[in-house]
Amino acid sequence: GAVVSQHPSRVICKSGTSVKIECRSLDFQATTMFWYRQFPKKSLMLMATSNEGSKATYEQGVEKDKFLINHASLTLSTLTVTSAHPEDSSFYICSASSSASGRNEQFFGPGTRLTVL
Amino acid sequence: AQSVTQPDIHITVSEGASLELRCNYSYGATPYLFWYVQSPGQGLQLLLKYFSGDTLVQGIKGFEAEFKRSQSSFNLRKPSVHWSDAAEYFCAVGIYGNKLVFGAGTILRVKS
Numbered sequence: 621g622a623v624v625s626q627h628p629s630r631v632i633c634k635s636g637t638s639v640k641i642e643c644r645s646l647d648f649q650a651t652t653m654f655w656y657r658q659f660p661k662k663s664l665m666l667m668a669t670s671n672e673g674s675k676a677t678y679e680q681g682v683e684k685d686k687f688l689i690n691h692a693s694l695t696l697s698t699l700t701v702t703s704a705h706p707e708d709s710s711f712y713i714c715s716a717s718s719s720a721s722g723r724n725e726q727f728f729g730p731g732t733r734l735t736v737l
Numbered sequence: 738a739q740s741v742t743q744p745d746i747h748i749t750v751s752e753g754a755s756l757e758l759r760c761n762y763s764y765g766a767t768p769y770l771f772w773y774v775q776s777p778g779q780g781l782q783l784l785l786k787y788f789s790g791d792t793l794v795q796g797i798k799g800f801e802a803e804f805k806r807s808q809s810s811f812n813l814r815k816p817s818v819h820w821s822d823a824a825e826y827f828c829a830v831g832i833y834g835n836k837l838v839f840g841a842g843t844i845l846r847v848k849s
Contacts (some may be wrong), residue, residue: 626780662841663839669834721829725783728782729780
């Protein structure tokens with residue numbers, strides 16, 4: 621149980637375009653989803669926390685107008701990188717938790733590699 | 738502020754040898770502690786977690802970790818490493834809002 625998927629696994633786009641990444645909880649209802657960014661050979665940096673049906677809470681220094689997060693249902697959250705630039709190239713990982721799991725337990729997706737040309 | 742320190746960036750062990758990965762945390766309240774493993778280009782897989790109770794916790798793939806409150810540590814151990822254990826390992830502490838704070842990670846290399 622507790623499987624989280626991400627789509628796409630890899631995406632290459634041109635500078636200035638927008639890219640949408642989907643995060644789905646396949647076998648449980650995710651009341652909270654988290655979006656992380658991981659730079660090469662670095663740890664995970666939390667970008668934002670989203671609760672179903674409400675606006676995402678962004679961490680300090682993360683541009684909310686650039687990284688649009690929508691958590692429309694208990695099984696789906698999306699991250700849209702708007703007007704992407706090469707510096708947005710990174711590995712994006714989502715995670716999901718439920719009110720039932722509690723205690724900070726998060727289940728992670730396999731990640732999405734974004735390359736902006 | 739909450740933080741997690743993994744002092745070893747890289748560790749190399751021989752296959753069959755024992756392993757200990759260090760993790761120290763800083764958090765004012767009773768910590769919830771986690772160890773995750775990440776293979777290249779993949780997401781994170783939970784190895785084990787500590788919430789309360791027995792300070793020695795068992796995880797998957799033969800891993801265990803011991804919570805030592807006096808040392809603010811949660812070191813990961815495995816008695817005999819397999820080549821397939823080569824990966825990056827992250828220690829994390831749970832904080833308010835169900836968030837996780839991760840350490841910088843330790844890359845494990847296994848030599849045959």
